[in-house]
Amino acid sequence: MFEHGPDDTIAAVATPPGSGGIGILRLSGPRSVAIARRIFRPRRSGGPGFPERRAVLGEIRGHGAADALDEGFLLYFRAPRSYTRQDIVEISCHGSPAVMEEALRLAVRSGARLADPGEFTFRAFLNGRLDLIQAEAVDSLVRSFTLPQAKAAFLQVRGGLSGKIVKLREDLVEILADAESTLEFPDDDLGIREADVGKRLKGLRAAVEKMVERYEAGRILREGAVLALAGRSNVGKSTLFNALLDAPRAIVSEEAGTTRDFLRERLIVKDSLFHLVDMAGLGEGRTAVEREGIRRGRAEAGSADGILFVFDRSRPSGREDLALAGAYPEKKAIFVFNKSDRPLRFDTAAVLARRPGTPALEVSALRGDNMDALREAIHGTFGRQLRRDVDAVLNLRQKLALEEIRDGLQGAVGTLAGGFRAELLAEELRPALAALGRLTGDVSTDEILASVFSRFCLGK
Ligand SMILES: Nc1nc2c(ncn2[C@@H]2O[C@H](COP(=O)(O)OP(=O)(O)OP(=O)(O)O)[C@@H](O)[C@H]2O)c(=O)[nH]1
Ligand SMILES: [Mg+2]
Structure with a gap:
C-alpha cells in the first residue's frame, strides 16, 4: 500500500498549509528521537533523550547551523503509548509556511522520509491501535x-x-x-x-x-443533502441562490434564460450541510443552449435530495406552474413564492393543492425579506432528520x-x-x-x- 516499510521514520507537517499561530512537525518511527535531536536543541540540555509526554522548550536548528530557525516546544510519545504505537515526536513552532517547510526539510535531511497522506493513521491501524472502521x-x-x-x-x-x-x-x-x-x-x-x-x-x-x-440518512449527514432550486425562468432562482448564500455568486438579470450551466455551492444552515444548486428555468427553451441547460437542470433536480420550488407570485399562475408543482412527487420539497415586495397576482392555493402538506413561504429574494424563515424551513424539512441515528x-x-x-x-x-x-x-x-x-x-x-x-x- 504505502511504498516504503513501516520501519522508516516518517515526517509531515501536521497542521494545514498556510500561516497559523502554531505549526506542528510530526515524526513517527524508530528514529524519531534521533532525528529530533539533530533538528531541535533543548534550552536546557538534559541527556540524550527527551522526557516522555512533557513539553520541552528549545530551538529548531539545522545540525551544525549557526542560526536557529525558530523556537518552540517538543513533545515525545514513547512507543507504544502513542497514536501510531511507534515513537512519535511533535515539534510545535510558529506556523509560518517557510518555517514549516524548512523544518520538514531538516527532518528529511536528518533521515526521515516524507509521510504520505494518511500514513500516520495507516500505521495506527497496522499496529492495532485502531481498526479499519475507526481509521475511516x-x-x-x-x-x-x-x-x-x-x-x-x-x-x-x-x-x-x-x-x-x-x-x-x-x-x-x-x-x-x-x-x-x-x-x-x-x-x-x-x-x-x-x-x-x-x-x-x-x-x-x-x-x-x-x-x-x-446508510442513506448517514450519507446525507456525511456528504450533505443536495437541494435544487427549480422554477420557471425569471422567477428569481438565482437571486434567491445568492440571498441564501449571502454572496453574489450567480448572475441575475431581467432577461429570461440567464442561467444555463448549473451552479453548486455549499450552504450550512444551523449545523446542517447542504449543496444548493441553481440552474436554468424549467420550461421550453428558445435556443439549443437554453434547451441543453434545461435538460441538465432536470437531471440535477432528478438526482437532488430535496427541491425548492420557486414561483414568481407577482405574475398570474399558469398551467406550467401547476405542472411544476406536481413534479418530483417522491422528493421532499418547499414552495417558495418569490417577489413578495410586489402585488400578489398568483394563485398560490391552486399550486399548493398539487402537493398538500408541503411547507410554503412568501419571500422577497431581492430585498432579503423572510429569508430567516426560509432557512428555518430548509432546516426543518431537509435537515432535522439527519440528527437521528448518528451512531451508525x-x-x-x-x-x-x-x-x-x-x-x-x-x-x-x-x-x-x-x-x-x-x-x-x-x-x-x-x-x-x-x-x-x-x-x-x-x-x-x-x-x-x-x-x-x-x-x-x-x-x-
Ligand atoms: N421585485 C422583485 N424582483 C425580483 C425578486 N427576485 C428576483 N427579482 C428579479 O427578477 C429578475 C430575474 O431574476 P433571476 O434571479 O435572474 O431569475 P432566475 O429565475 O434565475 O432566471 P433564469 O436564470 O433566467 O431562469 C431579475 O430582474 C431580478 O432582479 C424579488 O424578490 N422581487
Ligand atoms: Mg438564473
Whole structure:
C-alpha cells in the first residue's frame, strides 16, 4: 500500500498549509528521537533523550547551523503509548509556511522520509491501535464541516460502530459453535435448538438490516443533502441562490434564460450541510443552449435530495406552474413564492393543492425579506432528520459488507425452513463471518487497504 516499510521514520507537517499561530512537525518511527535531536536543541540540555509526554522548550536548528530557525516546544510519545504505537515526536513552532517547510526539510535531511497522506493513521491501524472502521472515521472527522458530522465521526473513532460489529461477530460465532455441537451430540432436543437458533438469527438479521437502511440518512449527514432550486425562468432562482448564500455568486438579470450551466455551492444552515444548486428555468427553451441547460437542470433536480420550488407570485399562475408543482412527487420539497415586495397576482392555493402538506413561504429574494424563515424551513424539512441515528453512519464500503452479512444471515434463516441442518447453516454463515472480519480489518487484503487509505491520499 504505502511504498516504503513501516520501519522508516516518517515526517509531515501536521497542521494545514498556510500561516497559523502554531505549526506542528510530526515524526513517527524508530528514529524519531534521533532525528529530533539533530533538528531541535533543548534550552536546557538534559541527556540524550527527551522526557516522555512533557513539553520541552528549545530551538529548531539545522545540525551544525549557526542560526536557529525558530523556537518552540517538543513533545515525545514513547512507543507504544502513542497514536501510531511507534515513537512519535511533535515539534510545535510558529506556523509560518517557510518555517514549516524548512523544518520538514531538516527532518528529511536528518533521515526521515516524507509521510504520505494518511500514513500516520495507516500505521495506527497496522499496529492495532485502531481498526479499519475507526481509521475511516478519523478521516471523516478531519473532513467534517458541521458539528453533527464531527460528532457522528467521533462516536465512530471511539469505537461505536466497531463495538457493534465485534458483538455481532461474537453472536455469530456462538451460533455457529452451537450448531456445530449438534453434529457431535445429535441426540439433543433439536426442536428447541432449531427454534432458538432461528430466533437469534432473525434478530441479528433485523439489526443488520436496520444499519443498512440508515446508510442513506448517514450519507446525507456525511456528504450533505443536495437541494435544487427549480422554477420557471425569471422567477428569481438565482437571486434567491445568492440571498441564501449571502454572496453574489450567480448572475441575475431581467432577461429570461440567464442561467444555463448549473451552479453548486455549499450552504450550512444551523449545523446542517447542504449543496444548493441553481440552474436554468424549467420550461421550453428558445435556443439549443437554453434547451441543453434545461435538460441538465432536470437531471440535477432528478438526482437532488430535496427541491425548492420557486414561483414568481407577482405574475398570474399558469398551467406550467401547476405542472411544476406536481413534479418530483417522491422528493421532499418547499414552495417558495418569490417577489413578495410586489402585488400578489398568483394563485398560490391552486399550486399548493398539487402537493398538500408541503411547507410554503412568501419571500422577497431581492430585498432579503423572510429569508430567516426560509432557512428555518430548509432546516426543518431537509435537515432535522439527519440528527437521528448518528451512531451508525456508514460509508459505501461498510454498507456493502453489511449487505453481504445480511444476505448470509438471510440464507442461514432460509436453511431452517427445511429442518435444522447444522452443516448447511455453517456454510451460509461462513461468508458472513468473513465479511465481518473485512469490515473491521481483522482480515485485510491490499485491495481493501488501498480502497480505504487511497481516500486519505487523494485528500478528497
Ligand atoms: N421585485 C422583485 N424582483 C425580483 C425578486 N427576485 C428576483 N427579482 C428579479 O427578477 C429578475 C430575474 O431574476 P433571476 O434571479 O435572474 O431569475 P432566475 O429565475 O434565475 O432566471 P433564469 O436564470 O433566467 O431562469 C431579475 O430582474 C431580478 O432582479 C424579488 O424578490 N422581487
Ligand atoms: Mg438564473
